[in-house]
Amino acid sequence: MKAVILAGGFGTRLRPLTVNLPKPMVPFANRPMMQHIMRLLKKHGFDDLIVILYHQPDAIRSYFGDGSDFGVKIEYVTSQEDLGTAGAVGLARASLQETFLVIAADIVTDIDLTKAVQYHREHKAAATITLSRVENPLEYGIVITDSEGHIVRFLEKPSWGEVFSDTVNTGIYVLEPSVWDDIPEDKELDFSKNLFPALLAHNQPLFGYIAPGYWRDVGNIREYKHAHGDVLKGKVDLEAQGERIGGIGNDVWVGEGSQISSFKGFDGSVLIGKDTTIGEARVRSSFIGDHAVVQSGANIDNSVLWDGVVVESGARIFNSIVCKNVHIGKDVLLEGDNTVADDCIIGQGSVLKSQVEIWPGKTVEPGSTVTSNVVWGKAWSRALFSSYGIVGVNNVEVTPEMCAKLGCAYGTFLGKGSIVFTARDDHQSSRMLKRSLIGGLMSAGVRVMDLQAAPVPLARFAVKSFAGSGGVHVIRSPFDRRLTTIRFYDRSGFDLSTTQEGAIERLFFREEFARADVEEVGTIDIPPRVVESYRDYFLSSLDVAAIQSSGIRFVIDYSYGTPVQLFPAIAGEFGLEIISLHAYADGRRAVRTASDFRDAKRKLSSMVKSLGTAFGVILDASGEKVFIVDRSGEILSDTRTTALMIGSRHRSGVLNSVTLPITASIELERYIRDQGVDVHWCSTLPRNIIGEATNTDAGADILGGFIFSRALPFYDGMLSIGFLLETLAKTGQDLVTLKQETPARDPSHIELPCPWESKGTIMRRMSELHRDTAEFVEGVKEREEDGYTLVLPDRDRPVLHIYSSYTTDERERDRLADAEKKIRSWME
Incomplete structure (x- = not known):
């Protein structure tokens, strides 16, 4: 019988213990917590284990290896997104076609697992939840059973007024493979919140086994200390x-x-x-x-x-x-x-x-x-700024207190009397953090022009066009609801340079803030006519008459983002039939998991085909990127989208040169050069692409972002849609026709864990090995006649990226595998 260990938790409530470690690797009684769980499993005959990983997976994999040193066999399954407990276990369904046990890696327990399995089998259950009685059930999921052990009711993390039992879910389950019927693939699903209530609703045999023995969820530092005390008192059987x-x-x-x-x-x-x-x-x-x-x-x-x-x-x-x-x-x-x-x-x-x-x-x-906590958080343990601004866990690492200090530092950097445009997305947490930033800016004597909720292109336009000294934008991560990004713009609306970031960082950590006199504290205003100015500039960049006469019908998904407050009025000038999806701002829904995003593209594809429209487009929540579906329902790859946008603008006579990141595929490069367009290479860093694109007619990040330098010199998904409409209107063709000669394949890509201290050695060896054939725009790119292999160290994580792009799939896979094998041997 196999056992599944859930080892993907972030351990946020255990910070700062878990800043550098995944929660299962936190030492408990001088050994990682997960090691004690493995000992318990082995004691009860579970030596064939599947470990589900997500957060910092390599720390766990490198410590436990294949399990042989611990007397067990381990198979690892790594989730690429947060699928919830049941969804993550579902990734291993092919290996779990008989009765199996699930247990969390971050609990302390000596519960008799043998008896739990025996109880499950005696009751012919589809699922058995192991239960424990606790003094304070507020932090746990309460479960009620009848006299025969059938589960009759659940309640997740109740208030005291809702407590109806002291019997709680331990996170230890015995399951039959029949549960897979209620666990869809690649969907976020939780055992206690989703699966078990569904089984209950379907009248499946769902039982609760109230287990004697010790159990404690080490969810916070207080529980961590308490559990250690219980070990010393002999309350738990721990080796x-x-x-x-x-x-x-x-x-x-x-x-x-x-x-x-x-x-x-x-x-x-x-x-x-x-x-x-x-x-x-x-x-x-x-x-x-x-x-x-x-x-x-x-x-x-x-x-x-x-x-x-x-x-x-x-x-x-x-x-x-x-x-x-x-x-x-x-x-x-x-x-x-x-x-x-x-x-x-x-x-x-x-x-x-x-x-x-x-x-x-x-x-x-x-x-x-x-006398107070010294908390600067994981996000800036090496530096305050990452490659994409300041990124951290919302209200844990990026807090109102931190943002007030950050506003002081930025205001000090710019100087008293400067004008800063501020903006945010539509989530209440972004509003909270932006207001703290504004307070810090005003304390340094800065005049704040608040755009409130606004898309990124509008904020950049406002700074550039209304003589701003700079800008700051608070945005939640588009794919991770826990993370918030704070972006800073210079007076041109571009991202700050690394030198400017370094200066702000030094002011922040030293707390060398310039405080304005009480009569010189900054002001806050709502800038007039920014939206109208952007609208006029937008429409003046297009042949609106051609678009109006085209009769094109299309679908647009606004992703619940702030562009919905701006773009519908602009698009209304085109006089076209436009079908809108998710056309209202909702900060909670604007964050989409990778699975949600795939579903959105599939839904768009289905709608385009069923309605017979010319195309469909997803505009991301920040208003910077576009993702396109043609009338046949094909979800265009990033490479094909780039080829279409660049090629069509060239044929319109307004584009002869383009800036591309070095990760562009070999087929895209050849296609663009064959069109007569000059290619200028750039690093993958967004601010570098924006900066370099000013020297060419356009830029693309190969991730849905386009810069049309003659119009606006930064990413603007709304303007990209406008230029796409103009191209289709003027040529009289549709995307199905235009895409025929364009490349479709994106480069192959994998990530390899690599310690910070090993990155330099690996890159040096790559440089030495390929010094005669390599390009060094960023990383080491080995050029060959039919393609390239690129090794690129991640700026913010202990990871190496390997890209491979060749004219055939087989060659691409072989060269990717060769590079991976070579680097792994060097790391060993």
Whole structure:
């Protein structure tokens, strides 16, 4: 019988412990939490395991390998998007055609799984939910069963007024393959929220097994500490590593290779990892990881220390968590309930007041007294800005407090009296963050012109056309509802340069803010006639008369984005029949998962065919990109869309040169050159494409974004639709005809995990190997007669991208596999 371990969680509530680690890899009793789950499974005969990965999958895969070192066999399944618990398990359905067990990787339990399976089989259940009784059920899904064990009711995370039981869902399930009938492929679906209620509604045999034994969901730092305390009290059957030494208070476990100068200062139960050195220190009811050093005179009380921690003499640590590779200086005091995340240095004589958290990679200067959290978050652990502005988890990493500081830094950078245009998408969280930014800008004496909810092209146009000193735009990630992006524009409406970002970053971290006098605090206004000016400029760039006389019918999906507040009035001037979908702004729906986006394109395709329109187009929520379906229902690839847009504008006589990223396919390059269009190569960074496109007639990112430099020098999906209509109107042709000679295949692409410290070595070896045939616009691009292979290090993640584009599929696959094999061998 197989078992499935759900190991894809982000562990957001466990931050800062999970900033650098996926939650299943967080040390618990000196071993990753998931390792304890694997031990429990093996104890009950489950040695054939499927591990479902999503967040930071390589940290888990590299530690556990194929499972042989742990006495099990592991098959990994990695989800490319958040499909929910049931949807993620559904990815492994081909391997789960018999009864199987599902368990979360981030719980602490010693529940008897054998009895749970036995109960399931005796009751001939389609699904059995293992249940536990808890004192506080508010954070869990409550389940009610009848006297025979049938589940009769669910309630997810109730308020106290809704609590009708203390029996909760443990996240351990025994399932029959018949459940696949209710789990559609590639759809987001949760076990407790979706699947089990559906089984209940369909009168499927759904049972609850109330299991004796210990169970705790380690969902936050308080529960993490509590569970450690339960281990020391012997409440949970958990295998302790090392040699057990009795008679000293209670029990001490000492790992292999560790050296303890004296046990006189030990009290209560203590667990010590491998190769750790402890001098004559006081240690009470604590966990100390591998390769740690605790000097004589230190005092560790009721705390958890991870691997590689150094505690100098005189330091006192009370009821705290100290994460990997932290250095605690001499005479430091952690007063209690402190968390110090990975790679921090706490200087000599410093004091961390109760409940203070220090996030990763921070240095507390000697003699400091820290009274509030030092939180700069994972998104800018290496730098504040990423390749796409500032990106972070909404209201966790990108908070109102952080945005107020950011507004101060940007305002200080621009100077008192500057004019900044601000904009956002339609979600309430973006409104909240933008208002905090405005407050910071005004405190630096900046005049704010607030566009409120506006598409990106309009905001860029406003900065460029109305003498703005700069702009700032708050937008949720289009594919991840948790993430928010803050974009900054210079006075031309372009993205800031890396030099400008660096200057703002230094002001932010040093908090060197220029504060305006109370009578010189900035103002906030609503700029007049921005929309009207954009509309007039837009229409003046097109042959509106030709479009009006064309009689073209088309479908447009507005993606619930802010362009719907602007574009319908502009498109109304064309006098065409336009069928609109999702034509209202809704910040909650504007974020689409990859699965949602595929569904939207399929729906558009079906509608275009059924209505007999000339084409259909999805305009993304920010108004920058377009995705096209022709009248035959073909969803045009990014390569084909680019070829059509560039080729048609060239034939209209207004385009003779184009800027393309180096990831453009070999077939697209040849097609464009055959049209007589000059190709200028650029890096894949959006701001670089925008900047370089000013030197050519157009630019394209091969991801649906187009720049028509003679009109507006930045991405504008609305203008792209206008030029597409103009081309069809003037030529009298449709897309089915125009696409006949265009290439359709996008380049093949894979990602390879690569540690930050290895990237330079890999790229150097690639450069040395292909120095005679390579191009170095970005990464290393090996040119061959029939195509290319490109190795490109990711700017923001420990990942290498490999692109392969050749004239035949077989050749493309072979060269991609060769490159992957070569790089993996180098990393080994």
